[in-house]
Amino acid sequence: MRSRDLPPCDVEHLDEILLVLKTSHPTVRSKVLKDLTDKDGAYIVKLLDLFDVCELDADKTVLHKLFDIFYAMLEMCNRGVIEILLNETNFISVVGVFGYNPGLIREMDFRTALEGDGGFQEVIPITDRRVVERVHMNFRIQVIKDNVLSRSLPDGCVLLLEHMANENNFHILSFISETEDYWKSIKDLVSSSDKRVDGLGLLKAIISMARVTKPLDRPQRREPFGARPVFGSFIDDLFSDGELFAAFGTILGSPDSKPMEVALAVDILNMLVVYQGPDRLRSYLASEGKCIPAPASDKERITWTPDSSLFTALLVVFERNEPLRIQLFNLLREIFRVPLGQDDKFLSVFYPNYMHWLLQPLKNNAFVPDESAMFDLQDSIMELLTFCTENHGYRVKYLFGRQPIATYAEKMLRSTNKLFVIHAVKFVRACAVRAEAFFSRFLIQNDLFTPMLANLEIGKPNTGAVGSVILEVLSFIEKTNLTSLVEHIYTKFYETYKAECPLVFEAIRTRHDGNTGSEDVDMSSADANKVQFVRAGSIDDEEELYFEKDTEPTESSPEFTKNGLSEEEVPCQNRPRSIKLVDYDDDDDESTTKKENISTDLISTSPRGADIEEEERELKLPVRKKKEDEVDTQSFLGGSNVLAQKKAQQSSKKARSPQFKDVFQKISWKLGTPNSSENGSSSTTPAAEKIGGNNSDGKQDDSNSNSVGSDDAAGVDGGNVESAALAAAKRKLALEEVTNSESLLKKAKTCTPISSS
Known part of the structure; x- marks a missing residue:
C-alpha cells in the first residue's frame, strides 16, 4: 500500500x-x-487552532x-504523539x-478549573527543571486518565500512561531522596504552624x-498487597529520628490544630502502618516515654499536654473525634497485633499506662453528650478489648x-442496642x-451466660442477628x-432454652452425657439386645465381618457349633491382655486331657456326634501329644513288635466306641493324602467332603489299612485289625507332621476355622 500525506487541516477534510x-x-x-510528530507536532497544533475557531x-x-480525531490519536498509543498532546502549550x-x-x-468544562488558581503549586522549590x-507531566496524565476520559480511555493508552507516570515518579523520588535539603525542609514545614497543611500534604503525596x-x-506486574515499596529506605530515613512522629503528636493532641491537619496526620500514620507495617510506629510508641498517671476517678477524661506522648494524642483523637474514629480504630488494632516474640516491650508499656484510659469511657456514659455517639465509642472500645483478649x-x-x-x-449484654x-x-x-x-x-x-x-x-x-450470634457461640x-x-x-x-433451638441444646446435652460417662443416648431394640463379641486377639476387619453373619441355631448342644469350637x-469389655493362638506342648497337659474326655462323652450322646467328632479332631490335629502318640518310623518297619506294643497300650486303655474309632480312622486317612502338604490350609475341605459323601472310599481305606499289617498279624481278630489300622494312620501323621505344621500354624494365627477355610 502506497503511503500518502495527511489531508489539509480544514473543516471540509475532517472526515478524510x-x-x-x-x-x-x-x-x-x-x-x-x-x-x-514532525516539526514538534505542527499538524496537531493546526488542528487545535481549527478547534479554537x-x-x-x-x-x-x-x-x-x-x-x-484526537481520540483516534490516543488510540494509536504512540508515546511521541501523547507527549505532544500533553505538553504545556497544547494541554x-x-x-x-x-x-x-x-x-x-x-459537555464537561474542565478548562475553567485548570486555568484558575488551582493548578500546580510548588511547596518547596525544585532546582532541577x-x-x-x-511533575507537571504526571499532573496532566492524572487529569486525562482520572477525570477527562476516566471511562472511555482505550486500554492500551491507559497502560502507556501508567508506564509514563511510573517512570516520572521514579526520577522524582530519586531526586528527593538524593537531595538532603529537600526532605529536611519537609520536616521543617510539618513542625511549623503557619505552613503545616502544605507540609503534611506534600509528605502524604511523597509517601x-x-x-x-x-x-x-x-x-x-501487580505486586502483592503490603509489599515494601522501592523507596522504602527513603521513607525509613524520613521517620528514623522520630522528629515527624513528635510533630504528629502535637498535631493530634493540640486543641488548636485544624481539622484538616488532624485528618492529614491520621492518613499519613495509616499509610505507614498499612503499607510498611506497624513495627516502626510501635517501636516509637514503646520507647518515647512521657506516660501519664492513672485516672483518679471514673469521671476523669484523658487530656493532652505539651509533655504528653503520641500514644496519648492517639487516644484523645479516638475518644473525641468521631469522624476519624474508624481510622484510629484500624490503626490501633494493627498496632496491637503484636507478634509473640516482640510483645514484651510494647505491651509492657501499653497495659500499665494506657489500657485503663482506653477503658475509661465504659465506666461513665456522660463522656459524650450524644447517646448514639456514646454507643459508638463504647462499641469500638469493646471491639478493641475483644481483639486484645484473642491475641494477647x-x-x-x-x-x-x-x-x-x-x-x-x-x-453491654443487657443493652437495648442490638449492635452493642x-x-x-x-x-x-x-x-x-x-x-x-x-x-x-x-x-x-x-x-x-x-x-x-x-x-x-x-x-x-x-x-x-442477635439470636444467630448467641447460638453460634453455644455451638462453638x-x-x-x-x-x-x-x-x-x-x-x-x-x-x-432447649425448646428455642433443639439442635444446639441437644448437641450440648449429648456432649455433656459423653463427658460425664452416662449412656442416655437412645438405642434401637435390636442394637440394645445384641451382644457384640470379638475374637480373642483379633483386630482384622474381615474377621470382624465374619462374626456379624447370622449362624443357624441348633436344636441341641448349641455350645458345640462350628464357630463355638473353632x-x-x-466380650469387648473383658478382652484378655494376651491370647495364645496355638496350644503348644509345654502347656498344661492335664487340663487338655480333661477337656478331651468331657468333649468325648458329650459327643457320644449327641445326635450329631459323628460330624462334631470329625470337626473336633480336625481342630485338635495341631496340638496332638507326642508322648503317647509319636511312633518311631524306623522301629515301625520292624513289624509285629510295634504292633504288639500298641495292642498292649490299647488294651490297657478304656475301650472306645466303634463309632468313634471309625470316624477317627476316616479323618486320619483323609488328612494323610499327598495333596495335604501341597495345598496347605485347603487340604481339609476335600477330606470333609469325602467323609460325608463317599462310603466306598472309606471301605477302600479299610482294605488298605488291613493290607499294611497282613505280613505280621494274619491271625489277629477284628479288634486287632482295627488297632493296626490306627497305628498305620498315626505313622503317616507322624511322617507328614513337619509339612503340615506350618500351614496349620498359619490358620491358628489368623483364627481361621479349619472346617470353613
Missing part, C-alpha cells in the same frame, strides 16, 4: 483526516505517526468530529476538545508516590483481675476461643468440647 487515522494500514502507520462558531457537529486546548464528548449527556517537567512506584529494570497472653488475665471487665460486658449486644457476645466468644481454665472460670463466676441467653426470645423463632463451645462451659450451660440453661469369643 479521521479516516486516515482510524484505517491506516500497518505499513503506512509509521508514515502517519511521523507526519503527526470552530468553538467560537459553536458548531457541535464539527466539534464532535474534532473529538473523534489546555486538548482538554477543551475532550470536553465535547458526544457520548456524554452534556527536568524534574519539574516530570503515596513511593508506595506505587515500581523499578524500571523489570516489566510491570497473660497480660489480659491481669487486666481481668484489676478492671471490672465483667461489669462492662454484662452492661452483638459485640458483647463476640467478647464472650473471644474468652471461649482461648480455651483456658481462667477464662472459663471468668465466664462462669461472673454469670455472663445469663444476660447473654436472656436475649433469646422464648416462644419465638430466634432468626435475627459444644464443638470444641469446653467441658466446664458445657456442664455449666447444660445444668443451668438446658431446661429453659474360636474363642469374649
